[in-house]
Structure formats: structure tokens, C-alpha cells
Amino acid sequence: MIVLRWVKRILLFLFLISSLLLLDYMLPNGRLVHVVGTEVKRVNEQVNGEEKTRDVYFIAADDVSNGATRVYRNEDAWLYLFKINSADIQGQAQSLVQDDDKPSAILRYYGYRIQLFSMFPNILTLQRAEPEAQYTPWLRYVGFGLYGFLLLLVVFRFRYFVFD
Numbered sequence: 001m002i003v004l005r006w007v008k009r010i011l012l013f014l015f016l017i018s019s020l021l022l023l024d025y026m027l028p029n030g031r032l033v034h035v036v037g038t039e040v041k042r043v044n045e046q047v048n049g050e051e052k053t054r055d056v057y058f059i060a061a062d063d064v065s066n067g068a069t070r071v072y073r074n075e076d077a078w079l080y081l082f083k084i085n086s087a088d089i090q091g092q093a094q095s096l097v098q099d100d101d102k103p104s105a106i107l108r109y110y111g112y113r114i115q116l117f118s119m120f121p122n123i124l125t126l127q128r129a130e131p132e133a134q135y136t137p138w139l140r141y142v143g144f145g146l147y148g149f150l151l152l153l154v155v156f157r158f159r160y161f162v163f164d
Helices: 002-026 086-098 138-157
Strands: 029-047 051-061 069-074 104-110 122-129
Touching: 002 138, 029 086, 051 086, 051 104, 069 086, 086 122
Parallel strands: 069 122
Antiparallel strands: 029 051, 029 104, 051 069, 104 122
16 A cells, blocks of 8 residues: 555656646746847658658847857747747847847747757747846746646645545
């Protein structure tokens, strides 16, 4: 019986960690950046035995707070947040790069940079901003708050199952 109890706890812990990582991946985040470059890459991929070609936009930006340069993907995301304006965002980024006074911009994105899989965070919006501007990810705070509230409800409802 003790083994079954530990198996339940481990499975619950793995579910909580994976759901938190998924939520962290999906909820938009933002940062104040200086856009330093743009690029378009042609990507070939196999879909159902058929080779398809598509263009993927990339934007390089320096973080204002620590100066680190990061690369972001700028691609349409139909299933998530219905982002269909990647060409417009790329044009805004090119406009920011060509400006001589290197203006700041607030960049909203979701995702992780995982070098092993060549994954980049995807840009949602890019807006010109003042150098002193700050971004507060309210949707992220609300999402994690709702997750915590639902977690408390589930724990209190099934506490005898979980802590048995």
C-alpha cells in the first residue's frame, strides 16, 4: 500500500510540473528591447511524404536591462492566439533597425529558446516604447493565479485521495 501511495504522489508531482511548464510556455511574456537585426530563412519540411517550403522570419534584439542579445522567431500561429500578422511585425522590426537613434520597443512573446532543438520564442507584438517603459505581463499573472486557485480547489476536494 505504501508503494501505491508513493506512485500516486510521484504521478501527481509529474502532472503538476508538466502542466506548470506548459502554462509557462504558452502564456505571453514581454521585455523591453532594442531591435538590432532581422532575417528571413527558407525552411524545408516533410509533411505526409511531401516536401513543403515556407519562410520563417527571425528578429534579433538586445535586452535593455542586461544587454543580452536574443533571437526570436516571428511566425504566424493560427492555433494559438490567432497571430496572423508576422509580415507586419517584420516590417516594424526593420523600421526600428533602420532608425539611427536605436529606439526601444516592447516585445511580447511566448515560448522558450531551446538550442538543442533549434526552438525560438515566437513574437506576438512589437511596439515602439519610451526607454523608461516597463512591461507588466497581466495575462501571465492572471493565468498563474487561476492555475493556483484551481490547484487549491482540487487539493481540497481530493485531499483524501492525494494524501491518503
